[in-house]
Amino acid sequence: MLKDFGQVGVWLAGLGLSAADVSEDLLDRFTSDLQAAGRRRLPGPRGMRPMLAYLRGASLTPTPEEEPSELDALIRQYDVWMERERGLAAATRLRCRNTARRFLAERAMPGGVLTPGALTGQDLNAFLLRECARVSAGSAKQRVAELRSLMRFLHLRGAIPLRLDAAVPPVGGWRLAGIPPLMSAADVQRILDHCPREGGVFVRDFAILMLLARLGLRSIEVSRLRLDDIDWRSGEITIRGKGRREDRLPLPVDVGEALVAYLSEARHQAGTRCLFATGRAPRGPIRADLVGDVVERACLRAGLPKVGPHRLRHALAGEMLRQGSGLMAIGQVLRHQDLATTALYAKVDFTALRAVARPWPGTEAA
Structure with missing residues (x-):
């Protein structure tokens, strides 16, 4: 990756460009120029992806402006609510966002249109049954907590008429029931x-x-x-x-x-x-x-x-x-x-x- 960085930097300098000009199209042009120059071993688009992600993460390259979908906008508002109103840590918010996205995409988007107002307790139970079949009891309890958090947010926002968080069933299992495994x-x-x-x-x-x-x-x-x-x-x-x-x-x-x-x-x-x-x-x-x-x-x-x-x-x-x-x-x-x-x-x-x-x-x- 460092070698690719160096080659791209030399190529940009030859064109009078900087890291702020890097984009997917520009990197495609870079590989095309290398191919025209006779290079055989060329990095593909997938190989260039980590470089572009790092440059954008370091704010050296602008992220392309995309119109967020209705679901993306709702998830973003949910994240702001969790951070400002509930003070949740970044890792916890990430888990809640992932669960919310899966649930809403599966149960609240018939025909590709986001309609959370039509959600019912049956939708919650069906989603949890599918989730709990593939995770441990501890992870299942997390799914319940994450789904209840989403239902509270949707109700406070006015997206659903009823407080469906009470309809999320608990998961069987008792806290501190086991014996912690020890090492000598x-x-x-x-x-x-x-x-x-x-x-x-x-x-x-x-x-x-x-x-x-x-x-x-x-x-x-x-x-x-x-x-x-x-x-x-x-x-x-x-x-x-x-x-x-x-x-x-x-x-x-x-x-x-x-x-x-x-x-x-x-x-x-x-x-x-x-x-x-x-x-x-x-x-x-x-x-x-x-x-x-x-x-x-x-x-x-x-x-x-x-x-x-x-x-x-x-x-x-x-x-x-x-x-x-x-x-x-x-x-x-x-x-x-x-x-x-x-x-x-x-x-x-x-x-x-x-x-x-x-x-x-x-x-x-x-």
């Missing part, structure tokens, strides 16, 4: 011990693993970290968690040393203030799913079954519980808003539970 402290340490400490990528991966194992960060929280979030003088780190919440946590010495080793070797990535940047240009913050890849690679090196980053968060809570920490302390470290969420880990303290468990009828207490 020995397995977590084995993952850390088998991570190489030399090389830019390995040093970065080790710093990420230390944040997951010692502070119990979520994947999205790791990807959101910036250089300004670390206060070296006070030994604290600022975490941007769910619901735009910010928390300051003490920075353990071993985590700080891993971050220093990473920053000392990898701060050649100029032009970005994010803590963990992509290894290739264009520089930018890593995605949350890359954190999962880091953990999976670490498990393979350690000879352990693959787990996700959240398993290390559970492992931290379980180890704190075994060391005698109370649920309040665990909730503060994991930054739970509700203590009932932290109470889930009481189920894994089998030593304490065994002391209060009553013997099975007809047997003696162990």
Whole structure:
């Protein structure tokens, strides 16, 4: 991609053009000129698409003005309402927009014409039955919440006469009913011990693993970290968690040393203030799913079954519980808003539970 950028830049300079003039038609002309010059291996339209998307994302190339459809306009208004009235995060709004678009395109556009006023509870149930057949119980609950949000918006906007959000049926399933899967402290340490400490990528991966194992960060929280979030003088780190919440946590010495080793070797990535940047240009913050890849690679090196980053968060809570920490302390470290969420880990303290468990009828207490 960098090679293509360079070739396009030289070609534009020869024509007296700039990045602001780049468009699909101009890139087609570029490939035609290369073909006329005798070039055999040419990038196709699909190969040029990432370059054009990056230029438009960086506001270097204008996005062509298109007349939005009625559905697009409604989805845009829905997004503004979610942001201004409900204060939802960007990732949550994206899921709600995707669900709203699928539902409205399937149930509210007979003949290609958007008519949400004709929606009924039967339309909601039919859509949910199809969705729930292909997703887990947790995802099905999200679909219900997203569909109810859309119905509230449509009613407030006057697009539907009745509040159909009450017609969306709940999904069976009980919160905090399961037992969180845990890893032993020995397995977590084995993952850390088998991570190489030399090389830019390995040093970065080790710093990420230390944040997951010692502070119990979520994947999205790791990807959101910036250089300004670390206060070296006070030994604290600022975490941007769910619901735009910010928390300051003490920075353990071993985590700080891993971050220093990473920053000392990898701060050649100029032009970005994010803590963990992509290894290739264009520089930018890593995605949350890359954190999962880091953990999976670490498990393979350690000879352990693959787990996700959240398993290390559970492992931290379980180890704190075994060391005698109370649920309040665990909730503060994991930054739970509700203590009932932290109470889930009481189920894994089998030593304490065994002391209060009553013997099975007809047997003696162990």
